[in-house]
Amino acid sequence: MKEIYLDNSATTKVLEEVARAVFDTMTLHFGNPSSLHRKGIEAEKIMQEARENIAKALGASPKEIYFTSGGTESNNWAVKGAAYARRRKGNHLITTAIEHPSVLETFAALEREGFSVTYLQVDREGFIDLNQLKEALTPETILVSIMYVNNEVGTIEPIQGAAQIIKASSNALFHVDAVQAFAKIPLVSKLEGIDLLSLSGHKIYGPKGIGALFVRDKVSIAPLLHGGGQETGQRSGTENLPGIAGFGKAAKICIDNLEKWHSQMVQLKERLMKGILDNIPDTVLNGPVSGAPHILNISFLGTRGEILLHALESKNIYVSTGSACSSHKSGNSHVLKAMGKSEEEQDGAIRFSLSPFLSMEDIDYTIEVLADEVREIRKLMRR
Ligand SMILES: Cc1ncc(COP(=O)(O)O)c(C=O)c1O
Structure with a gap:
């Protein structure tokens, strides 16, 4: 049946063309991008191409794309990384009541560490209220995190309006969980007003266990993973080259279509x-x-x-x-x-x-x- x-x-389901790119990086171009020899350089080139594909899909620069292990890590890193980097500037964070658990649980962890969090409420269709956002912002607010598309009901939040309010009336960073939006709906042009944006490969016909975080140029967040200094020292760990190659290919195909x-x-x-x-x-x-x-x-x-x-x-x-x-x-x-x-x-x-x-x-x-x-x-x- x-x-x-x-x-x-x-x-x-992973697209066949994507699976082929994954297979090739596992069996042929299997080098470590950090190696200095030809196999390493070849791997580095594949990674760069994937980074360019994802950057292009977002209207961003390749150096603003950091590969992670998926949407969950990207959300954890964005929220914790921003809170830790800015903790001397303020103690207040804002998010919504309908975020994915990878955002909500991260905020709950930060609350246990002493941060104060405002949870924006939503209406019967799942929309946040921009006036409520405006009122919630204080000089102490260091981060606002709002999802682009809700994963359970599909509500598309007013991200552009939120970005304008945040940038006009605060110094807070703006993080957007775009895991269900990327390559499915057109995003805000050049991600105007967005500082951090989370992506995941397996929602767009790519492999599981690969994602990315867009970090706007000159925005600084604290790294969570320390080690060999990959991803310009921001996210250590040998890169998941098969995942990265597959994610890059999937992003290109989805954006083209x-x-x-x-x-x-x-x-x-x-x-x-x-x-x-x-x-x-x-x-x-x-x-x-x-x-x-x-x-x-x-x-x-x-x-x-x-x-x-x-x-x-x-x-x-x-x-x-x-x-x-x-x-x-x-x-x-x-x-x-x-x-x-x-x-x-x-x-x-x-x-x-x-x-x-x-x-x-x-x-x-x-x-x-x-x-x-x-x-x-x-x-x-x-x-
Ligand atoms: C909105 C949203 N954010 C984050 C995630 C987590 O992504 P991942 O499965 O890549 O960790 C999901 C997955 O369901 C999601 O729907």
């Missing part, structure tokens, strides 16, 4: 959203109608997300109940809770995350299966 993969915000894939996903999402909301009773959209094109979150009232997930799995359709990284934990989503969703809405929530490699037939089949499974689960749960 055909598999329909609707969990692309958890991770994506951004417009086309974006419009394909908009159409797929619209069909899925309308198909569910119009044909299955007691369903509620979580997030804005026009959020990111690859993320759709819907509550099927009177069901439990986890039961529905497994019912769909039995038909080879793969979805998520929320953020994959936290879905092993018990309890409901902190994002839906922050959006003021009821317990019933939280319990029955399913996240569908799309790729341009799905067909309209896949979507129609999914809607059909969903209608049947939801009816069955509701019957069982009423007993």
Whole structure:
């Protein structure tokens, strides 16, 4: 039976061209970029090309791109690195209530170290309020961290507006977790007003365990990893060359196809959203109608997300109940809770995350299966 993969915000299938680049760096160009001989120089060249591809995709300079082990490390490094580097300038940090755990838990760790954190609240669609941001900024504020696209509901936050407010009324650094935005939606031109930006390879058809942090030129943050001085001394450790080569290749392919894939996903999402909301009773959209094109979150009232997930799995359709990284934990989503969703809405929530490699037939089949499974689960749960 055909598999329909609707969990692309958890991770994506690696493109064949990307896998080939990874294979070649493992078997042919396997040198250490720090080695002085030809094999090292060859590896260094591959790394430089990947750095250029990612920089170009962001409108940044290659020297502003630092490779990391993924989105989690990039977020940890940006937030802790900025807080530690600026601790003498102030003690106050700002983030939002709906960040990914790799941001929220890092702020919680900093709170335990004595920093004070303001958590911006969101409305029913998951948007932050720029007036609340303005009011939260104080002369003590050294860092603001806001995600670009929410991984559970697809809300695109007003990053440009936030950057303008932060830069006009404070000296704080601005960090953006762009893991779900990069190469999926067009970003703020030249990352204007953004000092730090996190990326991850496996969300864009690249390998797992590779990511990057954009650090604006002349912005200084404290390194977290000390050692051999790789990445100009900012992030030590022998570089993950296969990951880097794959990430660079994936970024180039995604950016070259951004417009086309974006419009394909908009159409797929619209069909899925309308198909569910119009044909299955007691369903509620979580997030804005026009959020990111690859993320759709819907509550099927009177069901439990986890039961529905497994019912769909039995038909080879793969979805998520929320953020994959936290879905092993018990309890409901902190994002839906922050959006003021009821317990019933939280319990029955399913996240569908799309790729341009799905067909309209896949979507129609999914809607059909969903209608049947939801009816069955509701019957069982009423007993
Ligand atoms: C918004 C967001 N930030 C950060 C991460 C973590 O990225 P990684 O899996 O590369 O550590 C994820 C992964 O789900 C995410 O969705």
